[in-house]
Amino acid sequence: PPQNYERYLEDHNKYRRLVLDGKVREQPQATFMYKMKWNAALALLAQRSAEECNFEITGHPTTNVNKAASPVHNY
Numbered sequence: 001p002p003q004n005y006e007r008y009l010e011d012h013n014k015y016r017r018l019v020l021d022g023k024v025r026e027q028p029q030a031t032f033m034y035k036m037k038w039n040a041a042l043a044l045l046a047q048r049s050a051e052e053c054n055f056e057i058t059g060h061p062t063t064n065v066n067k068a069a070s071p072v073h074n075y
Contacts (some may be wrong), residue, residue, distance in 0.1 A: 005038060012036055 013035050015024070020031030 008056075009036060009038055 014031075016033050016036065018024050020030045020033045045062055
């Protein structure tokens with residue numbers, strides 16, 4: 001795993017918890033949200049896809065692909 005991944009994962013899950021609890025301004029409260037956990041195999045697939053800049057679906061039966069492009073950040 002990359003260095004500091006545990007901290008990033010912890011911070012990500014804290015933010016997800018805030019959304020679940022309805023504490024994020026201008027965001028709807030989530031009704032259900034899984035806690036994220038590190039998966040080295042998926043991380044490797046994601047890294048390879050990012051390096052190839054390839055938007056093809058990998059065919060893994062339990063993953064989804066989100067495709068988006070924007071000249072500006074939406075936050």
